[in-house]
Amino acid sequence: MYTYTTVREIVESLNLEVLNEGNLDLKIDIPNIYQIGYELVGFLDKESDELNKYINICSLKESRFIATFSKERKEKVISEYMSLDFPALIFTKDAIIAEEFYYYAKKHNKNILLSNEKASVTVRKLKFFLSKALSIEEEYENYSLMEIHGVGVLMSGYPNARKGVMIELLERGHRMITDKNLIIRRVGENDLVGYNSKKREKLGHFYLEDIKGGYVDVTDHFGVKSTRIEKKINILIVLEEWNEKEFYDRLGLDVQYEDFVGEKIQKYIIPVRKGRNLAVIIETAALTFRLRRMGLNTPLEFLTKSQEIIERKKKEREENMDTNRLPVTKLINEFDLEIKYGEDKVTSTYIKSSNVYRPSLSLIGFFDLIEEVTNIGIQIFSKIEFKFLENLCPSERVNNLKKFLTYDIPMIVLTVDANPPDYFFDLVKKSGHILAIAPYKKASQIVANFNNYLDSFFSETISVHGVLVELFGFGVLLTGKSGIGKSETALELIHRGHRLIADDMVKFFRDTQGDVVGKSAELPFFMEIRGLGIIDIKTLYGLSAVRLSKSLDLIIELQAIDSTDYMSAPSTHLYEDVLGKPIKKRILEISSGRNAAAMVEVMVMDHMSGLLGQK
Incomplete structure (x- = not known):
């Protein structure tokens, strides 16, 4: 969809006086304004959009400066400036208009207009008019929009999961704009704003449609602070059912986009499966977007450091270096x-x-x-x-x-x-x-x-695939098949106030007291989340969310539930040998409706009570 306005419409809307009529029907499709400055000293960027596409404004201050020029200099500066392709030049109230502007306006068929307002008022009114006149909007039926940590998060796909995660995000204190019937409007040059187009039966109340077609009154349940009328859109989250054969982004370097109203929005594809806490993952996506806006590219940093480690190890192999030093x-x-x-x-x-x-x-x-x-x-x-x-x-x-x-x-x-x-x-x-x-x-x-x-450095070590976290002072290793949800469970545990030691590959050694201690194999505090890529826990959640090493007290293996016998006996007497020391092990079965992070917390507290002698 293409929208435009004309110089004539601007004249009529702002009640401007036409001092020299060029082409008043000239089309304008960019909502930007440029107040001239550098051009007055002869610096002309003749290829710039400012001097060829934007409406130009000259205020009293600039016109006074021009009045100090000699006749030759005034002639040279104004003749070069007026030869450019800007659609119109607006002089503000009390501006001193040199005769040369009239002469070269007639020569180049330029629109010269006069405002009866000061520069600040003229600019404000013109910006408002252009933003409204040039805004493009389209309706998108199956999209939801929320504000999460100040980021406008657009969500689509998998309706049941989307509605469920919206409720959880509202419970976490985030704000809803709409659950469906979204209108996206392009404002400014490349900003997109979303708002709800659906008419409300009850004024000032926001509703969320459930999977059965009923409505939840978000305003009544979560308060006025849980809603807002509109929000600038920053990222898109696409929820799709987990497919074992599908490749999901595991690094985060390949940025994907989707087009809305002629503008591109960064897209994350998040696979949905049992055991994944989507609310925490979406919150992390919003925080990751903010980090990137600050210039912190975690995947690129991870890749750079990984390449440095690879080069170092390669050099050591070429030099036949003893790595145990x-x-x-x-x-x-x-x-x-x-x-x-x-x-x-x-x-x-x-x-x-x-x-x-x-x-x-x-x-x-x-x-x-x-x-x-x-x-x-x-x-x-x-x-x-x-x-x-x-x-x-x-x-x-x-x-x-x-x-x-x-x-x-x-x-x-x-x-x-x-x-x-x-x-x-x-x-x-x-x-x-x-x-x-x-x-x-x-x-x-x-x-x-x-x-x-x-002794710790030179002791025997093993590397284990899993995630090591600290809960209630205990070192807990989460294990399980690839894709079962170890990292996502750990991410929610970190969100709950626990700490990360290592993700994906954990290096264990025996210390001088005989304890099995785990730490990150090479790069600490990075975590891989399918759909988001690599995230930096220390940067996202702070130093209190990480630690360098921790003794291993408990192993919890995550397994996909394969039985309907929910009253089966708990796995309380399992042990696994790690570097010659038996470590207690528990089995946690993952299924829909079970919060894996909460279950891990309960298992650790149960382990703690057992150490205190309680049965």
């Missing part, structure tokens, strides 16, 4: 160590052992133990080591240190109050070793902290 930089960053010497070597030095030593026997010249070790660990020096060195004669002290520093030590770490003598600094500097200072006074504290960190 820890860069010194990670330990430095983890414990906020201050580098004294060897800063140029921290990026190329690796720790290959979880052992952390205090070099007591080596300082007296006994090196048999250190020579037996294949990979020498980090060496810790405190005040005690330097007091011992002071008891040795100078030559023995220096010789023992020189011999000690010939070994391949990844890093030497001092306690914060060690106060080493100058000869120690000189020998370490000459040897080229990395010397760092830890923010601890006790060497035993450094050894304990380093051991915990290094």
